[in-house]
Each structure stands twice: as structure tokens, then as C-alpha cells.
Amino acid sequence: MAKNVLVIEDEPNIIEAISFILSRDGWRVATHSNGVDAVSAVQSRRPDLVILDVMLPGRSGYDILRDLRAAAETADLPVLMLTARGQTKDREMAQTLGASRFMSKPFSNAEVLEAVNDLVRP
Amino acid sequence: MPRSGLTGSRIRERREVIGMRQAELARQSGISASYLNLIEHNRRRIGGKLLLDIAGVLGVEPAQLSEGAEAALTATLREAAAERQLDSSETDRVEELAGRFPGWARLLADQHARIGQLEQSVEALTDRLAHDPHLAASLHEVLSTVTAIHSASSILVETRELEREWRDRFHRNIHEDSARLAEGAQRLVDELDAGTRQDATGHSPQDEVQAFLDTSGWHFPELETGQGAAKVLGRAEMGTGVAQDLLRDRLEGLADDAARLPLDDLLTALKAERALEDAPPEGPDPTDLAQRLGVGADLVMRRLVALPADLRADLLPAAPGIVVADASGTLLERREAEGFPLPRYGAACPLWPLFQALHRPMLPLRQVIEMAGRAEGTFVTYALAVPRQTPRPDEPPNFRTHMLIWPATRPAGRVPRVGVTCRICPRENCTARREPSIMAERR
Numbered sequence: 200m201a202k203n204v205l206v207i208e209d210e211p212n213i214i215e216a217i218s219f220i221l222s223r224d225g226w227r228v229a230t231h232s233n234g235v236d237a238v239s240a241v242q243s244r245r246p247d248l249v250i251l252d253v254m255l256p257g258r259s260g261y262d263i264l265r266d267l268r269a270a271a272e273t274a275d276l277p278v279l280m281l282t283a284r285g286q287t288k289d290r291e292m293a294q295t296l297g298a299s300r301f302m303s304k305p306f307s308n309a310e311v312l313e314a315v316n317d318l319v320r321p
Numbered sequence: 322m323p324r325s326g327l328t329g330s331r332i333r334e335r336r337e338v339i340g341m342r343q344a345e346l347a348r349q350s351g352i353s354a355s356y357l358n359l360i361e362h363n364r365r366r367i368g369g370k371l372l373l374d375i376a377g378v379l380g381v382e383p384a385q386l387s388e389g390a391e392a393a394l395t396a397t398l399r400e401a402a403a404e405r406q407l408d409s410s411e412t413d414r415v416e417e418l419a420g421r422f423p424g425w426a427r428l429l430a431d432q433h434a435r436i437g438q439l440e441q442s443v444e445a446l447t448d449r450l451a452h453d454p455h456l457a458a459s460l461h462e463v464l465s466t467v468t469a470i471h472s473a474s475s476i477l478v479e480t481r482e483l484e485r486e487w488r489d490r491f492h493r494n495i496h497e498d499s500a501r502l503a504e505g506a507q508r509l510v511d512e513l514d515a516g517t518r519q520d521a522t523g524h525s526p527q528d529e530v531q532a533f534l535d536t537s538g539w540h541f542p543e544l545e546t547g548q549g550a551a552k553v554l555g556r557a558e559m560g561t562g563v564a565q566d567l568l569r570d571r572l573e574g575l576a577d578d579a580a581r582l583p584l585d586d587l588l589t590a591l592k593a594e595r596a597l598e599d600a601p602p603e604g605p606d607p608t609d610l611a612q613r614l615g616v617g618a619d620l621v622m623r624r625l626v627a628l629p630a631d632l633r634a635d636l637l638p639a640a641p642g643i644v645v646a647d648a649s650g651t652l653l654e655r656r657e658a659e660g661f662p663l664p665r666y667g668a669a670c671p672l673w674p675l676f677q678a679l680h681r682p683m684l685p686l687r688q689v690i691e692m693a694g695r696a697e698g699t700f701v702t703y704a705l706a707v708p709r710q711t712p713r714p715d716e717p718p719n720f721r722t723h724m725l726i727w728p729a730t731r732p733a734g735r736v737p738r739v740g741v742t743c744r745i746c747p748r749e750n751c752t753a754r755r756e757p758s759i760m761a762e763r764r
Contacts, residue, residue: 210465212494216472219487223480254461283464305468308475 234258526564660698
């Protein structure tokens with residue numbers, strides 16, 4: 200049975216590329232592209248894994264992660280954070296808030312695949 | 322008093338040598354930062370106990386602050402030596418050095434001070450990414466686009482037997498993204514370029530646009546005849562793409578205003594208003610003109626400021642100033658009236674009618690105010706906040722507030738006093754004050 204991943208990212212072409220490689224790898228991919236209702240999207244779709252961009256329209260990925268960790272049903276959900284600023288500060292912030300993994304742009308497809316398969320066995 | 326005058330400079334020099342902030346020295350010496358600032362600029366004499374206190378905080382002999390320049394020089398040299406951990410057999414001979422080679426000693430001390438300044442600039446530059454939101458946004462855009470291209474191109478290269486549709490799709494994405502990347506990279510270069518120039522000369526793209534508008538007197542014959550902004554833009558020679566974009570926006574705004582209220586109509590209305598017996602002596606009321614012309618008073622205000630210099634001199638008692646802000650209080654357009662300076666950086670005085678108008682949108686306010694400061698001039702102001710677009714349900718209105726400023730003569734009775742911005746405002750006991758002034762004198 201294929202595992203579900205929810206990609207929360209606002210760059211359409213990144214969404215397309217990630218969706219493509221993940222579905223070729225056997226994942227069932229859903230996408231969401233704004234920050235405002237991202238938390239409710241996670242709650243209604245109940246994915247096995249979330250890929251979450253930090254810079255989203257409407258709401259920061261950090262705030263979304265904080266909410267996810269605060270809710271019982273998503274407290275242990277694997278979350279892969281993406282950011283365009285790989286500064287130590289951002290990495291620390293993601294870790295403090297409970298990100299399962301942190302990846303800075305630009306990343307390669309292989310890195311994404313390795314990370315998601317590390318977090319959840321498909 | 323050249324002797325006591327120099328003491329202030331020496332206090333400042335010494336304080337900077339040890340990297341202490343003015344506020345900190347003031348606190349430890351038991352005086353206000355503004356008073357210390359006056360002392361450091363040699364505008365207040367200092368002696369007696371206060372000198373002893375300051376010398377104590379700075380860790381120097383009072384004589385080094387009040388005595389000849391040589392004492393200060395040797396102090397700086399000691400400081401430089403201590404920082405580089407020079408051998409004490411050498412540091413003991415610092416007076417000898419300053420006495421025998423005063424020129425070399427001065428050079429050494431100056432270079433020591435310069436190194437301190439440069440270290441500060443380096444620190445500021447290193448921190449730019451964290452503190453410059455434009456730069457961070459441009460960088461984010463570039464990195465995101467690179468990621469998209471990288472991802473799509475790897476798919477093209479690494480996926481065996483990729484369906485034609487997908488292949489076309491990724492090709493198209495790469496094509497689009499590479500165009501975006503080129504643009505983003507150019508913007509990034511502009512930001513960095515503007516940044517270095519900003520550090521060197523204090524000019525931002527906004528300053529550049531402002532300087533161009535001011536030298537042109539805000540009047541562009543091309544825009545009056547409907548030839549559009551492109552022609553003006555062609556001769557403007559802005560240094561960066563950001564400045565170019567800002568100027569295009571401003572020129573298009575001016576052209577739009579000119580189309581909505583042609584110069585001839587404005588002149589006819591101005592002449593008619595001036596002929597009236599009760600015409601205000603300081604300059605016409607923009608709401609009177611607006612009513613006569615059947616347009617918004619905000620448009621009239623902007624057009625009054627854009628009058629060509631010769632007509633303005635003929636028809637108006639003085640050159641009016643204007644300031645336009647958005648709801649965040651950011652000043653977007655500014656033309657100074659004589660005696661009413663506008664802050665270049667940071668926020669303005671919240672007491673300006675400009676901001677009061679935001680609380681009563683669409684309602685024009687006429688207020689006489691006095692500028693607190695050296696000149697203490699009086700001004701008649703008209704302020705009006707209007708939505709920028711036609712308001713629509715479920716959309717937040719985007720208000721722009723305007724203030725037209727006429728230099729005036731002081732009327733009888735009390736007039737509210739406003740400032741330029743807190744840091745340089747001498748007004749005491751102001752409930753609107755955000756930060757201490759460097760002008761206010763406290764005893």
C-alpha cells in the first residue's frame with residue numbers, strides 16, 4: 200500500500216518536480232500551496248509524511264510546524280522542512296520546533312528521496 | 322575656549338577607542354545621553370567633578386582628557402598597543418614615540434581608529450542578510466528558482482523512458498524558470514550593488530529617485546502633454562534597476578494626475594480662487610479648488626506641487642510642500658516646504674495632521690501647526706486620507722494620506738506644536754515621544 204505525502208510549498212515548478220519524483224518512487228502525493236490553512240489540510244488528509252516549506256504565503260512554515268507539534272494527532276508526524284536560507288539560525292529554529300529533518304535549497308532529487316524514505320518506509 | 326572645547330572631542334575619542342556606547346558612558350557618569358552628546362560635540366563646557374567621573378568611567382587620568390592633544394594621542398597609542406599585545410618595554414616608551422615622531426604617532430593612532438570603524442562596517446555587512454529584507458527576499462527567489470531548475474533538469478537526465486508529455490512539461494518549466502532566474506539574479510546584483518553604494522555614500526534607490534524629482538522641480542513637460550513616462554525615464558539615468566522601477570511608478574503616477582487634472586484647468590481655477598476677496602493669504606485651500614474643478618482634493622494637492630516654477634511664482638504666495646504616506650506611516654512622496662523638513666529615514670512625528678487624517682478617512686482637515694525646532698515656523702496644512710482604489714467588499718481599503726503644507730504667518734492664540742521626528746525634536750513633555758531627543762537639553 201502506497202504511503203501518502205503532503206507537499207506544502209508555493210513554487211509551482213518545485214511542486215511539480217517533487218511530485219513527479221515522489222510518485223515515481225511509489226508515493227501517493229498531495230500538494231497544498233498556502234500557509235493559512237495548511238494545518239487543517241494536514242489534519243483532513245492525514246498524510247504519512249509532510250514536506251513543509253518555511254516561506255509560504257500567508258503563514259510561516261515555522262508557525263505551521265509549531266501547531267502540528269502541539270496537536271496530539273500530528274505531534275509525531277514526520278516533517279521534512281525546506282528552506283532557502285540554510286543558515287544555522289534557521290536550522291536551529293527548525294530543530295527546536297521539532298522538525299524531523301531539515302533541508303536547504305537548492306537540494307537534489309536524490310537528497311529528497313533519501314530523506315523521505317529515511318523518515319517513512321514506503 | 323579652545324582648551325575646554327577640545328575636551329569633548331577627547332572624551333568621545335577615548336569612549337570610541339574602548340568601544341563604549343554614548344548612552345552607557347552617560348549612565349555611568351550620572352548624566353543624560355543628550356547632555357553627554359552636547360559635551361562630546363564641545364557645545365557644553367565640562368570640568369570639576371563631572372570630568373573626574375567621566376575620566377573614571379573611561380579609565381583614564383582626568384588630565385588626559387583636559388590636557389594637551391599629546392595626552393590623548395598617547396592614550397590611543399597605548400590602546401592600540403594593548404590590543405596587539407605589544408611588549409611592555411615598548412609601551413613604556415609611548416611618550417618618547419609621540420614626542421620624537423609626532424607625525425608617525427598620529428598616523429598610527431588614526432589607523433587604529435580607522436581599523437575600529439572598518440571592523441564595525443564589516444560586522445554590519447556580515448549581518449546584512451539578517452537585516453536587509455529586500456536582499457533576503459531576492460536571495461530566496463533565486464534559490465527557489467535554482468531548486469526548481471535543478472530538480473526538473475535532473476528528472477530529464479535521470480529518468481529513463483520519460484513520457485513525451487512529461488518531457489515537454491519539464492522543458493517548459495526549465496525555460497520559464499531560467500528566465501525568472503536571470504531576472505532574480507539581476508535584482509540580487511542590484512540589491513548588492515545598491516548596498517555597497519549605500520554604505521559608501523548613504524544613497525538608497527529611494528534617495529536617488531527623490532534627488533531626480535527634486536532637481537527637476539517635480540515638473541515634467543512631457544507628462545503634461547501625455548507623452549508618457551518612458552521619455553522622462555530615458556533621460557533619468559538611474560543607477561540601479563530598483564531605482565528605475567521606483568521612478569517609473571512615480572512618473573506614471575504623475576502622468577496619470579496630469580491626465581486627470583490638466584494644467585490649463587488648474588490654472589483657470591487658481592486664477593478664479595485668487596480673485597476672491599476671502600482668498601487665504603498663505604495659499605489656496607485645495608478643497609475649494611477641488612470643488613470648483615469637480616475632482617478629489619488629494620489630486621489637487623499633488624498637482625499644486627507639480628506646477629512649473631514660473632507659474633508657481635506667479636500664482637502662489639509660496640511654494641507648498643507635500644507629504645504622502647500609506648497606512649503604515651511610511652512616507653512615500655515628499656516635497657519639503659521651506660522651514661518644514663521631512664525625515665529622510667525613520668518615522669515622522671505622529672502629531673502631524675497627515676496621520677490624524679487616517680483616523681478620519683475621506684474627511685479633509687485644515688490645521689495650523691508650528692514646527693518645533695530652530696526655525697519655529699508656522700504652517701497651514703490640509704490633510705486628507707483617501708482609498709487608493711475604488712473600495713470593494715471584503716477587500717481591505719488601501720488608504721493613502723496626503724498633507725499639503727503652506728508656510729504661513731503666526732495667528733493669534735495657541736497653535737499646536739509638532740516636530741520632524743523624535744530624535745531631533747526639542748519638544749519637552751510630549752506624550753507622543755517614542756525615543757529620547759538628541760536636541761532636548763536637560764539640566
